[in-house]
Amino acid sequence: MPSRPEQPASTLEVSDLRISVADGLVAVQDVSFAIARGESVGLVGESGSGKTLTCRAALGLLPATGRVDAGRIVLGDGADAVELTGARRSTWDGVRAGRIGAVFQDPASYLNPSLTVGHQLAEQLRVKRGLRRRAAHDRSVELFAEVGLHDPAGVFHQYPHQLSGGMLQRVLIAIAISCEPELLIADEATTALDVVIQAEILALLRRLRAAHGLSLLLVTHDLAVVAESCERILVMYGGQIVESGPTDEVLGDPRHPYTRALMGVATIGDWGRRRLEVIPGQPPAAGEEMPGCRFAPRCGYAADACLAGPVPVTDLGAGRTSRCVRTTTSSATSVGEAVPA
Template sequence: MATRRPAVPQPETTGSTLGVTDLRVSVAHGQTAVRDVSFDIAPGESVGLVGESGSGKTLTCRAVLGLLPGGVRVEAGRVELGEGPTAVELTGAGRRTWNQVRGTRLAAVFQDPASYLNPSLTIGHQVDEQLRVRGGLARAEARTRTLELLLEVGIHDAATVYHQYPFQLSGGMLQRVLIAIAVSLNPDLLIADEATTALDTVVQAEILDLVGRLRRSHRLSLLLVTHDLAVVAESCDRVLVMYGGEIVESGPTEQVLNDPQHPYTQALMRVASIGDWSRRTLETIAGQPPAPGEELPGCRFAPRCPLAAAECTAAPVPVVELGDQRAARCVKVAVPA
């Protein structure tokens, strides 16, 4: 059985911070790497996106952020930030639109913080720059706000760190700085793509606690990308399980982790770092996930699935709605009466 920390206050479920509909991303030569991905995130909600390396998690996030690498493009679908009169369609958006929403309504934190900070500029200068250029603050106002942000993300000696350079800080401290920059202009949505993967266990827990506090204080929506189900169990209201470029299962975190319906989710649970270790040995999932762009008939997990039958590869497998916000992409899932 999966375990979780005490639940955070439930988010308001009215409205949508992010809506992704039938997203399809292609790589070189038109090969499809992400196919028919749909999900939404409510205001203040935390959603986990999990799966093995190569499952399409990062491509999905970079499509939402408009940061796909060269040769990769959104082939179909919609990505909409917000709804109603303030909604912004991000699919095919131009530079002006991206400049208006990145940092202000949409922010991101990635895995290696040192790669996203300028080694030749002080920490204070880099946080100030966001506040002055994007936030319109005067120099003195920006400095005051920067010190407040550094304290807010748990950097206690903020006045000293303000004048230091990235090489003088640890990985955990640098990640806190990036989070400070990300939330500095109170965005609606924060995307954290493997933001704690390179950190040790203690620092990882501290960063996750920090993100949880910021969610509540800033009323942030969060899309947390990870391969670690234990992180999702502690931090997310809902979970999306991704395999081979498709979402194969989704639903409230406790329900999905305690009663997984898709064979891939069940396999992930058997190899996950959560549960009762005294009653089982470490397992692996046999075989390899499909390469990005590789086309397979029917279920993309079928070549590795112990339950696979002829019907699994006969035709594309649709998503089965299971009720209570749950869904799974499997022919063997029982359809509710």
């Protein structure tokens, strides 16, 4: 009997995650995905789709009104696995900035304006890695050089307000990787940067992945960023993952109407050669109850079956899934040609 192929080691596994916010409104529901060791995964969707809440749950940084109602979040596998759902503060202290690093959209808001950036990085190395003052200083300068900061020894003594947005993002990346994490979560880390600096930061993340064996969860609304940087894509809408799979396959042959709609408003290698489309309507509000597909009110293919009840995830094989009643397992069938279930 042939043996089953060995599954790659998992860095993060999220199963049936459900998150509620103020007044018990459900903002994320039935979210499941895994990130393999060394894999780069893009999480995409419109603002309000639940991307950031999902990431903050994995970091234990939900807002005061948010809570995980159901599901599991597990970091690592085997003997190194840590259950993060309901974890104590002592567990999170060992995980955050240790096994998981994070980079966010506005780096200045995550740095203390009254302390030099070097002091802030060195302090983390002293607390998390137990380095002495001189060793922490030297390692900080090395990290600043590794993330591409010119004159890293000089940057060590500068304050956040003295650095540009791109330099601040590099500082935050240096802090995020300083304790050799297994997973780096980059939540809209390039959104506020101009296109040149954005390209440099994305190139830096790719280089750091290769150098440190990092897994990467890249959260963005920009499909072009995912196409350039991620091996696999998760498409999120209305608090659910509606499609997933290898990036080139999903973007080359989208199987969910929402993914296809996102492709219509994206600029991936064809800027100026076509007229961008508009997705009609608005995404559902957090906690808005809907009997069937949450995209149905905006979908040009919606039918009665789409509103009959919750839409399950269909396994398309080869690592692809879609949450659509019109989805078939035939790769030759497009969304518009599929037969209603």
